[in-house]
Amino acid sequence: MEISPASQNALAFVVAMLLAILVGSLVEYVVHRLMHARIVLGQxxxxxxxxxxxxxxxxxxxxxFLPSIPFLWLGFLYSGHAGIGWILGAFIYACIAAYAHQAQHDNPDLVFWLKKPIHHLHHKGKMWHNNFGITFSLWDRIFGTYKDIDWVPEKNRKDYRLAHYLRIRWF
Ligand SMILES: [Zn+2]
Ligand SMILES: [Zn+2]
Incomplete structure (x- = not known):
């Protein structure tokens, strides 16, 4: 079966976008871990x-988003479609990560895609060696730094309406 050039382009776009989100969350994990090792931005x-x-x-x-700018061209090494997908992925990642961090400080109930708000647990448990992820818990699970502690949401998830998810500090 031949894959048409249009499908190949669409696939390159989607894969590059998802890859950028995944890489973004890995960088987030590594940098946060280095902060706790006082290698970068410790103070x-x-x-x-x-x-x-x-x-x-x-x-x-x-x-x-700003630290990703020097790397935004990388997708173009593969193709134009991959290039655009990569840039869009980096942008989407930064939007989600910013929301994930702010929400976990304002109202951790809002990070509906996580079983427990990992970054909230990181602060609540005064953790120095665990739960470095903010957007996802994936990397902590892979690298063995995930730590579960007691946490119950303040409100039941079904009591949240779309408008509640917008109640974070935006600026
Ligand atoms: Zn921290
Ligand atoms: Zn924080």
Whole structure:
């Protein structure tokens, strides 16, 4: 069976986009882990743990998106469609990561895609060696740093309406 050029382009676009989201979450895990090892931004991160608040979605978005700019061209090594998919994936990743971080400081119930709000547990449990993931718990599970502690949502998930999910600090 031959795959048409149009399907090949669409596949390259989708795979590159998903790959960018996956790589973004891996970088998030590694950088957060290095912060706790005091290799990068150790002092700044210590202050974040002391304060225990996010910077608002927009400030968070910049922190996740700006460092990716030097790497945004990488998808074009493969093809034009992969290039656009990669850039879009990096952008979507930064949007989700910013939401995930801000929401877990404002109302951890909102991260509906996680069984438990891993970053909230990281702060709540004053963890220094566990739960480095923010957007996903995947990498902690793979690298053996996932730590489950007691947590119950404040409200039942079905009591949340779409409007509740918008109640985070945006700026
Ligand atoms: Zn931390
Ligand atoms: Zn945090």
């Amino acid at each position: 700044k991160h210590l202050e974040h743990h002391r304060e225990g608040t996010g910077q608002g979605w927009w400030g968070e978005f910049l922190d996740y």
